[in-house]
Amino acid sequence: MRTRVLVAVAAVATLGTTMAVTAQSASAAAAGCQVSYTISSQWSGGFGANVAVTNLGDPISGWTLRWSFGAGQAVTQAWNATVTQSGAAVTAVNVSYNGTLATGASTSFGFNGSWTGGNPVPTAFTLNGVTCTGTVTPTTSPTATPTTSPTPTPTGSPATRTVRVFWLKPTDVTYDQRYPDGIAAVMREAQRYYRQELGKTFTLNNTVVEVVNGEHDRNWYITTNCTGGDHYWCVVGNMHQELMRRFGIANPDSRWLCVGEISAEETNQSGGGASTGWVVLSGHDADGAAGVNGPMNRWYGGMVHELGHAFGLPDSTSTDGTPMSASFYDYPNTHFSQAQKNAILAGPYGGFLA
Template identity: 80%
Template sequence: MNTRRNRSLAAVAAVISLGAAVAVTATGASAAAAGCQVSYTVASQWQGGFGATVAVTNLGDPLTGWTLRWSFGAGQTITQAWNATVTQSGAAVTAVNASYNGALGTGGSTSFGFNGSWTGSNPLPSAFTLNGVACTGSAVPTPTPVTPAPTGSAAVKTVRVFWLKPTDVAFDQRYPDGIAAVMREAQRYYKQEIGKTFTLNGTVVEVVNGEHDRNWYITTNCSGSDHYWCVVQNMQQELMRRFGISSQDSRWLCVGEISAEETNQSGGGASPGWVVLSGHDADGAAGLNGAMNRWYGGMVHELGHGFGLPDSTSTDGTPMSASFYSYPDTHFSQAQKNAILAGPYGSFLS
């Protein structure tokens, strides 16, 4: 598998076929109660910096672990944290319990703190979610996911796109909308460059409720401490199994993005028939991780691998090299155009 990090993905060659595609997970009957209350306090503030304490109270059924999420509204940045593992992507902040404070019984509370930087203003966050549930100060029933019966598959000879949402990630419309926008821009670019382009499925982004939480995708089926490929491998294997897709399927060229990754150890890549990307690409498509041209160029690059192209051997001005970072000022060579059209998915272009 080709990627922006020079690694191999041996497990991607595995073929799992169950024959029928399965519809996206739906919502069914109520089960356990969930709810939470959050107190966010700026304990101290100075020019350009501040310290804050966040207290979390579980109002629902007991938890064995928790993930709190919120977004800053004025460009604040977290620089140091304690009593939780805190990561930030753009405005979006994720705090995960430490090993010693993950268990929260009904009515149980814990707290963590952090230091941050600010410019201009430092408004308080307006909304929090705990394990994907909005913290409104009251308990509500948690819907139980149910998987409906198979309902058929996407149109053949299309690029089929999935956003896999782990169980502890709240649905956010920015992700399917943003990923769809990236795919449409890549579609436009291929038409510009080759004179032909691919067709997207009628449902451009199929939102899939994952079977596991983020940590499972990050740490399961790993080789030692190297988690670089775990996230995207686990996503791909789940999508292949649940939707009856093979590793190089003649019906679809597939793109999978998952909202999970381990900082600095999770990535993605592509090979003929598949593009598999982790959290920072999903965040980028949603507009939460820098300039959009970088994510447009990245998708054009990975789709090039999906259509059968290798990486360029040098930074040569084509999107199959580091020149994709200069998108849209990058262009396929004539040899690359010919190879795409003659490749395993060239017949998908019209």
């Protein structure tokens, strides 16, 4: 397999030693709206949050969500909404592509923020002036309650000319719904970003993430088929081979562009990356997507970067403001160059974009 090193891998150890990860969530409901506010990650002085908005009233063509922070928190960066703040009061307004919400429809946005004395979940929200009433109960759950692992979701070949996504769970890893949900959210955000940049985007399947019960434990994926002392590619290489064999997928495959993530990693040794037609990522990326390892914009930008490789782009030779360089850390404030857009559309998977 031809591989490309993920630019961000060298920074993972530093992130892991400085972050105290928590997961807090709250929701409020009313006749007209429902809001879910989730603290996806938290570290000294900063945090990442995701906000999901569901319209329970009449269809709307634009929305404004308001809330107030209770402990001096401040929004520092946002995506999928225009977020402003005056004192404790925060206002989030839709962007061009997510303002229309039918009855029962949902959208989401995310942001990074700062905190000093505390970071409690907001207790009330309004959507277009309508109070989303209900009991808001903050919860802290660094480790989700394990549930019984389901059988693998793949039951047949999904539609062709789509992006096919897998989460491979080794035999000694407890099933955790945050992983398929989180990886799906990262893929949907990448889907949105590609439409923003190219005017076209890829198609995801109805089951966005196919959960695969692996054939081996974590240690097997980490230590098997390694070359000497270099374990960087062992985990993702073993996952890659298993997925291709079990689901009859080639490398590359003209039917699908494939993304595989595995919940296994040797600390400071395992990595991931992409080549034409495939993205293969190890444990820290799966953890990040699930909201337990770092601010979400880093994982959104990382997926956009790796998908760029899968669509045929090389790394940039400098930090040039495009997601094919270390500028993906600044996501969503990074953009493909015109040359990169042309190369994606003219590349081997350009025909997948519509």
